[in-house]
Amino acid sequence: MDRETFEITAIAHVVGGRIEPTDDYWGGTRAIIRIDDSFPVDSVAGLAEFSHLEVVFRFHLTDPADLHPGARRPRDNPDWPPSGIFAHRNMRRQNWLGVSRCRLLAVDGLDLHVEDLDAVDGTPVIDVKPWFQEMGPRGDVHQPAWPTEMLRDYYAPKPS
Template sequence: MRITPIGTVQGGRAEPLDDGWDAVEAEIALDPAVLGPDAARGLDAFSHVVVVFGFHRLDPEAVERNARHPRGRQDWPRVGILAQRGAPRPNRLGVTTCALLGVDGLVLRLRGLDAVAGSPVFDVKPHMTGFDPRGAVREPDWAREIMAGYW
């Protein structure tokens, strides 16, 4: 399967810092060579979108295929790459739900997208509460701690 980017992140952060992402505003410029002019029609009725993007600046040699301490913190447990949300994943894909501030044709204005300028965008989906987890959510203490300042 080949995945073609549908757009690119513009603005926001230039460097992938770990925390404080909720204050970051950025845009996604959707590619008119891939999408029609009405591809985002109706998206502005949603408060949030789910963005699938690429960690394009991550060196492929840095990809983790096993386990590591999240953020290199020895006080957190060593867990498999699939048990964390870090960037050095085998396919270098990020997924984030962020606030949709506006839609202007093929330009989406967002807040809280934790992707840096230039990141390729592979998909944008409206956030629908019907896709939220059903039932109680369980997560380890270190996961709550890692997210304390993320947004």
């Protein structure tokens, strides 16, 4: 199988919210996904009817030298098993792409007001899709114990 290379253009950027990526406490973080004004306002027609969005973005602050394709322990925790790059969801990925589901609070022109988007101010957004319940997992969902332990505070509100 040949590896393909292709170009992707950002369709939006994150405005506001967090300025630095952190491991936890994304709960309540509000930001705006500002869609490029080359899109007509009616490109978001009907979007306000949805409660959640799925957002594909680029981890633009990642150090290109910080790629770990092999197995490593999540968050370097010795209590968790070594897992390969495709068993992680972090920024240390070949194409630095992230996927997040967030709550859509409001649509104002081409500004999508969101909450719990785990992307920082200035993040290039590759795509925005409404979340359809029917597109969620089918069948029984299972995972190892470490993600539940690791993400216990991921969407908790940031401590004061």
